[in-house]
Amino acid sequence: MENYKCKSVGIVGSGIQGVCTGLQLIKKGIPVTIFDRHDPLSNEFKPASYGNAGHFSPYAVLKFNRPDILKDVPKMLFSSYGPLSLKWNYFFKLIPWISHYLKNCNKKSMLHTAKYMHQICNLADSAYEEIFREIDTTNMLEKKGIIYVWSNKNLKSRNLEIKVRNDLGIKQKLLSKNEVLKLEPNLNPIFDKGVLYENSMFTKDPHGILKEIFRLFLKKGGKFLQEDIKSLKQISENKTVIKSEHNEYNFEKTVIAAGAFSKKLTDQLGENIPLDTERGYHVHFKGMEKLISRPIICLDRGFSLSPMNQGLRAVGTVELGGLDNPPSKKRVDYIIKCAKEFLPQLKDHYDEWLGFRPSLPDFLPILGPSDKNKNIIYAFGHDHLGWTLGAITGKIISGIVSEDKTNLDLSPYSSKRFN
Structure with missing residues (x-):
């Protein structure tokens, strides 16, 4: 296992983006804690990762x-x-x-979106298949x-x-x-x-798939805390702080993967993302x-x-x-x-x-560091393809966190495009 520079990561959100990202990071030996106000294993937890149509749609x-x-x-x-x-x-x-x-x-923007959705959609199924080999999908x-x-x-x-x-x-x-x-x-x-x-x-059971991936994350050493995160910030070059109502947690890097709820956190960071x-x-x-x-x-x-x-x-x-x-x-x-x-x-x-x-109004997700807080990484805005792109998002974000080289052009997914 490689000795990665990053020593700890907190992830806000336990939907398919957050759980897949956590799994990829824990596989690299990077300590990870996922936060959510809901327990992904609870049948009361019914996010978009539960109620979607179940399609893996790399063509869309x-x-x-x-x-x-x-x-x-x-x-x-x-x-x-x-x-x-x-x-x-x-x-x-x-x-x-x-x-x-x-x-x-x-037309120009439409084709731009299609091109860069295809870049990641084309890798989506193979990223999931890697995970499916390790879980029970019966x-x-x-x-x-x-x-x-x-x-x-x-x-x-x-x-x-x-x-x-x-x-x-x-x-x-x-x-x-x-x-x-x-x-x-x-x-x-x-x-x-x-x-x-x-x-x-x-899939005939999106929530069942999410639960299996989450169990794999825990089995490999990942941690989960059922906390409603109220704020976060980067306070130094190697320190971010995540706060719930009663507790405070420190990590080297933080990933925001809270889906439609992510804006409440990005607004606090001074980044006006639509x-x-x-x-x-x-x-x-x-x-x-x-x-x-x-x-x-x-x-x-x-x-x-x-x-x-x-x-x-x-x-x-x-x-x-x-x-x-x-x-x-x-x-x-x-x-x-x-x-x-x-x-x-x-x-x-x-x-x-x-x-x-x-x-997001250009229908591309945001995948990458905050423009103003480099140790806070964004992974949200997947629109109708959140389920399709969960596994590949996890691979992309884990690569960004661990500073891996990539052949992908990730600039179209940057939050800078809305500045």
Whole structure:
């Protein structure tokens, strides 16, 4: 084992980014403590790493900063039912994010985002496979591919997505309606075409996977403290301080991997990062998971269907509304309506969940040191790909902490881009 310069690391956040980062660091022999107000092994802990659609989506490099859909955004925001909505009491707080988003909503920025999402997405599956060799994934992982479907009314947007992915060398198989139905015969044929990412993995239990990785982290010597972190700062060249309500902890370096909650800490550091929240929802239909064999993403409607161990999970939509607003019944009703249109066999749902995606207006994550505090490292802002990028984020951040050389161009993920 190499003798790394860094002697101790504190990580704020026990979601998939924090746990994977902790695991990679502890493998290097660097002492690590993860902090979170929730215990990752508790069934009461239901972050984005619990409630997501379960997709490993290394192909999903084209994001929302697209000029072809900008014209549709106002109409979607004013609609009660649709893939995008806004909590209007949050509008003024969202203005900094909107301002940066509009600057980045052009073809050049769109392709820049796609290029640098592809750089890390292309490494995502292999990073996970290294971890999966060390944990028990029984009845949690499948490799049957993932299908996207759409109608002809948005054909121009779909063709753009297909072209960008082709240009980046991403494997995709275009499907006719009949070809989709051969794979998923229970689907209501209310779509026109589809695409299959046939080598893609998905998990039927994201929280179970997170727990297994966390147990591996503990087994290898990592520590966990259930503390609600209130502040942190760098006080010298080799010392950072993490404070909870009653305790104070010293580390050489600190990683902020708190997802959508990270901004509360970065604001204290004097770094004005336009991180905000895309709220997403899910519901389950008990005993209905065998209606489909793999995840189905319905692009026109902004939601997906995933076979889970808990039942069939219908998940999605984007609601811009911050961390503190209550859940929206209309969002849940919309997802249920869409799910039953695609699978008329569905009966009553049995639970509802709201989670928070950490969103940056150029849709690239922040991976790297704070601009003002070099021993504080950022690992957040993964938007819809937090689950996909967990393992590779852990490898990248552990490399930054231990000052390893890399062939990756990490400059596009720096927080400096918002200065």
